[in-house]
Amino acid sequence: MEALSVPSISLQNFSTLNNNLLFRNHQILSTIDKCSSSKQLKEVHARMLRTGLFFDPFSASKLFTASALSSFSTLDYARNLFDQIPQPNLYTWNTLIRAYASSSDPFQSFVIFLDLLDKCEDLPNKFTFPFVIKAASELKASRVGTAVHGMAIKLSFGMDLYILNSLVRFYGACGDLSMAERLFKGISCKDVVSWNSMISAFAQGNCPEDALELFLKMERENVMPNSVTMVGVLSACAKKLDLEFGRWVCSYIERKGIKVDLTLCNAMLDMYTKCGSVDDAQKLFDEMPERDVFSWTIMLDGYAKMGDYDAARLVFNAMPVKEIAAWNVLISAYEQNGKPKEALAIFNELQLSKIAKPDEVTLVSTLSACAQLGAIDLGGWIHVYIKREGIVLNCHLISSLVDMYAKCGSLEKALEVFYSVEERDVYVWSAMIAGLGMHGRGKAAIDLFFEMQEAKVKPNSVTFTNVLCACSHAGLVDEGRVFFHEMEPVYGVVPEMKHYACMVDILGRAGFLEEAMELINEMSTTPSASVWGALLGACSLHMNVELGELASDQLLKLEPRNHGAIVLLSNIYAKTGRWEKVSELRKLMRDTELKKEPGCSSIEANGNVHEFLVGDNTHPLSSNIYSKLEEIATKLKSVGYEPNKSHLLQLIEEDDLKEQALSLHSEKLAIAFGLVTLAPSQPIRVVKNLRICGDCHAFAKLVSRVYDRDILLRDRYRFHHFRDGHCSCMDYW
Known part of the structure; x- marks a missing residue:
């Protein structure tokens, strides 16, 4: 925090300043409004300190207001300035609460409000409460906001329009739509802000139809909407995926002459892209006189969600500023649409560019892509990165790490992450149950389910899906029947x-x-x-x-x-x-x-993911891989292995061709590649997109014994741990 240098001035010399109205017209004060930089503001501050004007509450509050609310000053400087005011008045306290309520740290508004109650001679007034309530809205701090609401009622401000409007917004932000609506209906003289607050509450609370219905009622009551109204209405259209009404709203804005600022333009863009009309969005985008990072990101997201990655990439390349949100859109779009390799390529590009720093969303999406590909090296690097950067392990990241390690074959690391944290929500528990289940540890998954209940975490729909899957992989039929039939009567989860x-x-x-x-x-x-x-x-x-x-x-x-x-x-x-x-x-x-769908297997080696299709010969090491396959075939035959041709599900007459076709399955190519490239101490981790066939299963068991290697193969449904000629699935898959 920037320190203020206060000269040694005796306060006795200025004992009469507090009540001296002459200072309110002092020429120094007239220069405050003309300041356009932090440097100019500090120069005025210095002059006020030299003259003693700073110690007049009115004068100090005027300087403080400029420092707290101007676009060029910093809140740290304003706070330091506030702390130097001998007796800040209520207006100054309110201004500081207001500044923090709109900052990146609204929690400080609560701290300052408590200080006000303790140190200020005046009680909070009708201007104090809207700012504190706004902070509660930003943080969704329902208990604090409700307490402040009660305090406002006790101080006879319960019917103040501005406070009621703030409360409607607050309860809406906290998801208590019934209370928000009750307060809204109780406002006798609603202004446009009242309507906007309720429309926004419905739109944000996933009640888009109610938001649109309220807008039409507003129209019938001849209340003139403004740009804020239309942002809420367009948000409701986007959530309802109602392109037709959304287009009508855009024409309505034009007909009514509503001022279209950048925020409203972005709301229109967002509505068009979410409703699937990227053409409308592109037309509007091209006509926009001004664009910000949100405009570009909305267009990028629209093309990415359509699966038009070439267009998305063109938008991305043209962006004047590539903030982390834009990178996240691309990474997430690829990851969620079954293109994990492309997602990791974008992440690597982000790392090399050093343009933006990965955030929680980046890491969650990238970990999910690692999980899909079985890229444990990169996933482990991200885990180290999280620790090195001091990133707080919230439940989203914990779930992603558990899922990544489990799906990459390292159940031990998944359990280590799971038990290393104290905060575990239902999704963290569910992810660990899923991990145990896919590794065939059905009994352990069930034990963890009961451990979860002992921890007072209520299972949800996802939890039961994972528990039932665990029962399926382990052949726990009786247990599965019990869980399924107890879901609703015992746990309140409807199947x-x-x-x-x-x-x-x-x-x-x-x-x-x-x-x-x-x-x-x-x-x-x-x-x-x-x-x-x-x-x-x-x-x-x-x-x-x-x-x-x-x-x-x-x-x-x-x-x-x-x-x-x-x-x-x-x-x-x-x-x-x-x-x-x-x-x-x-x-x-x-x-x-x-x-x-062609069989495809991937394997990670030295930080790179290699993919093999059935009969693939495109890999640079193909000759080595096929030589290794011949060696494997010779060794396995010497211990009695014969390809099980009944697993070749096509009509091939000649036996030698049948054997050759079986040998070309993608997982066999990946295992051979692993033997060629990975050190003997390293496990061979393979991810296959389809269910492993019986012959490849027998093949992997024997390879694990003959070559003394651990092979971890994840197919579409579960994990197979091959070691010393045995599989963890006990041949039940």
Whole structure:
């Protein structure tokens, strides 16, 4: 904090200044309003100290107001100045509270308010409360705001319009819409701010229809809206995804001659992009006389969410200032749309550019991309970065770290992070339960679920999805039944479609196909594609043709372009030797131009992620990889390994071609690459996009024994830890 140098002046010389009205017209005071820089303000401050004018409360408050509320001064300087005023008046206290309420540290408003109550001769007035309530709104400090509300009522300010407007905004920000609406309805003479506060409360509280209805009522009552009104209305349109009404609002703004400032322009842009009309947004963007970082970021986000990454990149490259929010938009868009490699490339670009510093949002998105790819080296580096930079490990980051380590195969590190923190919300607990479940540690996941309840953390819908998945991976059918049936009566969580899908998966994997079908028939709502997909997957495991055909038929009715339904049914036919049916389905796929998702496996080595497709020969080390595969085949045959050709789900007549096709599976290429490039002490970590086939599973078990290597393979559903010829899944997957 900048120190103030106060000359040694005897206060006795200025004992009469407090009541001397002559100083209110002093020429020095007239220069305060003309200051346009911090330097000029400090020069006036120095002159006031020399003349003793600073010790007059009115004069000091005038200087302080300029320092606290001007755009060129700093709040630290203003606070230091305030502390030097011998007897600040109530106006000065209010100004300091106001300045902090609008700052990046609104909590200080509460601290100063308490000091006011303790040190100021005057009680808070009707101008004090709106600023304190604003700070409570910014922090969503519901208890503090409610206490301040009560204090305002006790001091007979409960019906003051400005205070009521502030309270409507406060309760809306805290999610108490019923209280906000009650106060709004109780305002006898509503002004435009009253309406704006309530419209904004509805829009921010995910009640966009109520916000739009209130706006139309405002219209009927002939209250002239302003630009703030329209920002709230456009926000409601964006949340409702109502492009038609949003366009009407934009034309209404023009018809009514409402002043369009930059904030309102950005609200229009945001509405257009969120409603899916990037063309409208681009037209408006091109016509805007002024743009700020929010304008550019909104356009970037619009193109990114559409999946038009080339256009998004062009906007990004053209941005005059690339703040961290813009980088986050690109990283998040790639990560959330199944492009983790591209997300990590943008993160690396950010690191190299040194233009902006990663924040919590950056790190959460990047950790998620690491989790998708199995990039544990980069994920571990981010963990170190968080510690080095002193970034507070909040629940979002803790959940992301736990998820990353678990999905990258290091369950021990995930548990270490989980138990190293004291603050764990329901999502942190749920992430750890999911991690244990995907590693086949079903019993441990259930134990953690009960430990969570002992910690007084209430499970939610996500928690039960993860617990049920854990039961499925470990074959804990009885436990799964109990959890599913206790969800609503015991825990108050109504089973959703995903929970039914999990339960069908639990029963189906264990071979209880008829019971799974009964559960589907008992559902009160129409089964979703995920439910039929779970049944179809189980039918594929247990080669149940009749139920498989039913599940596939229902799945294709819901999703006619779902190639997975045809592939799984084809697998059932292939396993049961019905090759004529396989041929029919393959013809259907050709005729409808549906393509099977190709098998793809990735492996991280020396900080880089390498990807392999089926039969891939594009890698720079391809010759080494295929030589290693031949070596592996020779060694495995010497210990009795024979490729299981029944897992080759296509019609190939020649046995040597069948064996060759099996050897080209992507996970085998990735494992061979790992043997070529990684040190013997390093585990081989592979991530595959599809379910591992039985032959590759047997192959990995033997490689782990013959080469004395730990292999951690994550397929679409779970983890397989191969060590000394055994797998953690106990051949149940």
